[in-house]
Amino acid sequence: MSNILANEQIADRESERELLLSISTDLAAVRNHKELISVITRRLKNKLAFSHIFIGIVNEDQSTFSTFVTDPDSQSKGHPEYDEAIRSKWPINDGIMNKVSASSMPLVFNLEELSKQPDIPLYFKINYESGLNQVIITRFSKGGKVFGFWAIFFGGKDVLDKAGHILIAGLANQISITVSNIMANEKVISQLEVIKRYKKQLEEERIYLKEEIETSHNYSEIIGNGPEMQKVFRLVSKVAPSDSTVLILGETGTGKELIARAIHNNSPRKNSLMVKVNCATLPVNLIESELFGHERGSFTGATERRIGKFELANNGTLFLDEIGDLPLELQAKLLRALQEKEVERIGGKDSIKVDVRIIAATNRDLDKETAEGRFRSDLYYRLNIFPINLPPLRLRTEDIPLLAAHFIQRFSKKLGRHIDKISNSELQELRHYNWPGNIRELEHLIERSIILTTGDTITNIPLPSPKPKELNQPQQYSSLKTIDENERDHILTMLKYCKGKVTGDGGAAQLLGVPNSTLSSKMKRLGIKKEHFK
Numbered sequence: 001m002s003n004i005l006a007n008e009q010i011a012d013r014e015s016e017r018e019l020l021l022s023i024s025t026d027l028a029a030v031r032n033h034k035e036l037i038s039v040i041t042r043r044l045k046n047k048l049a050f051s052h053i054f055i056g057i058v059n060e061d062q063s064t065f066s067t068f069v070t071d072p073d074s075q076s077k078g079h080p081e082y083d084e085a086i087r088s089k090w091p092i093n094d095g096i097m098n099k100v101s102a103s104s105m106p107l108v109f110n111l112e113e114l115s116k117q118p119d120i121p122l123y124f125k126i127n128y129e130s131g132l133n134q135v136i137i138t139r140f141s142k143g144g145k146v147f148g149f150w151a152i153f154f155g156g157k158d159v160l161d162k163a164g165h166i167l168i169a170g171l172a173n174q175i176s177i178t179v180s181n182i183m184a185n186e187k188v189i190s191q192l193e194v195i196k197r198y199k200k201q202l203e204e205e206r207i208y209l210k211e212e213i214e215t216s217h218n219y220s221e222i223i224g225n226g227p228e229m230q231k232v233f234r235l236v237s238k239v240a241p242s243d244s245t246v247l248i249l250g251e252t253g254t255g256k257e258l259i260a261r262a263i264h265n266n267s268p269r270k271n272s273l274m275v276k277v278n279c280a281t282l283p284v285n286l287i288e289s290e291l292f293g294h295e296r297g298s299f300t301g302a303t304e305r306r307i308g309k310f311e312l313a314n315n316g317t318l319f320l321d322e323i324g325d326l327p328l329e330l331q332a333k334l335l336r337a338l339q340e341k342e343v344e345r346i347g348g349k350d351s352i353k354v355d356v357r358i359i360a361a362t363n364r365d366l367d368k369e370t371a372e373g374r375f376r377s378d379l380y381y382r383l384n385i386f387p388i389n390l391p392p393l394r395l396r397t398e399d400i401p402l403l404a405a406h407f408i409q410r411f412s413k414k415l416g417r418h419i420d421k422i423s424n425s426e427l428q429e430l431r432h433y434n435w436p437g438n439i440r441e442l443e444h445l446i447e448r449s450i451i452l453t454t455g456d457t458i459t460n461i462p463l464p465s466p467k468p469k470e471l472n473q474p475q476q477y478s479s480l481k482t483i484d485e486n487e488r489d490h491i492l493t494m495l496k497y498c499k500g501k502v503t504g505d506g507g508a509a510q511l512l513g514v515p516n517s518t519l520s521s522k523m524k525r526l527g528i529k530k531e532h533f534k
């Protein structure tokens, strides 16, 4: 008789060993939660006759645990509190899990008895209320640290003998290895996601830089032989080697960005980036994110984390173009960043140290803007450390022949033409024109002339013609007026001359050599309305 028992026990152990061996092969192939639950239910449900299983993982706080997987066919699924139960975080120190944590063997609990406790965790309560009677819970541990739990719920009572407990302990060991592999796998996947996001961001930055190089660096030659520009060049060479903040002032198209690049390229920061931010073209919240960056989800539309131009310019130069147009609420934030030399991304918690040289530019009269409360005086003082005034082209007509030759050479090469001269009479015309759009206007006019010219000499420059008398008189620009006032007067003169035509052929935007949108925004800013010029 005892021999028969011994034989049966030997046979049972054999079959358990086989089960452990074969399930370990299946578990080794598991990659995710779904496959894990599928192997456990497929291989063990009949053998152990359980009703429901649950695997929980200890959270980073080490004092709570959360669901890792549950049996999708559990009979407790219909319970009204089931969803809440599997979504919650549970304290380990609940009188049950802390006991399991301390035991190397599975522990058995009677759900009916547990349910009599006033503070029974919801998870046990709903399983009891769903008709389950017993739960066997085993800890998962690694390197002496408990990192999860495996709970097996049964409908009957006293369903497992000692051998069953030993089998569960053995299985728990194998399942814990699989769970830990899945967690490691998920960590790698999420890190890969982060790397992918960084890669995307770097790609965006690369595109930004490429565009910047294509649009600006090719045009880095600065022409200017006359005394006005020579004075500017002397200032540039004095200030470039230092880290001083520079404020470049001048009308539109006078070459402020070109000078900013020259300062950067002649500074010790030349091997890092000069990053440009146009403070006039973006709405407030976008400029803030443009300058300081944002964390993912910090505002609607912030689907990715993005670094700001301050960070991008670290160790280099930040060129704040149209600084006079920066909204007041951002002026305070900019001032703080300049003073503290650190920035905070929108939605971020930490400050990031930045080492950035600032060059700012504007065509506004900042003295007036400050006096009228549109520009913070403290920010103005902070920026106005080394001002450089760029003269308008009408005050340095001696540079016109060289500039014209420079642009003729550039555009005939670009357009594949062989034009290398301009007739004397046309050159005289250029010298007498008033250049409201300054060098940019000259640049555009020469490009247009090259397209229209058939021989090798430009004989006709499509200057606004017949030129309105007043446009040929530089003295109309009063040095007593502010840049804005002069600009307003000039735009009005042009609009009147064009009989109120703002855009299109022969319209004021074309004659001023600026895009339609630029003229419209200038008119808005300077308060120019239809009734003023019609």
Ligand SMILES: Nc1ncnc2c1ncn2[C@@H]1O[C@H](COP(=O)(O)OP(=O)(O)OP(=O)(O)O)[C@@H](O)[C@H]1O
Pocket (backbone or CB within 6 Å): 219, 221, 222, 223, 224, 250, 251, 252, 253, 254, 255, 256, 257, 258, 259, 321, 363, 406, 439, 440, 443
């Ligand atoms: N001294 C110069 N020599 C050669 N090209 C110049 C010079 N100054 C300006 N330019 C050219 O004129 C155009 C306008 O210059 P830039 O964009 O630097 O002007 P800006 O003052 O920054 O204008 P805005 O105020 O409208 O931004 C550019 O294409 C630039 O290359």
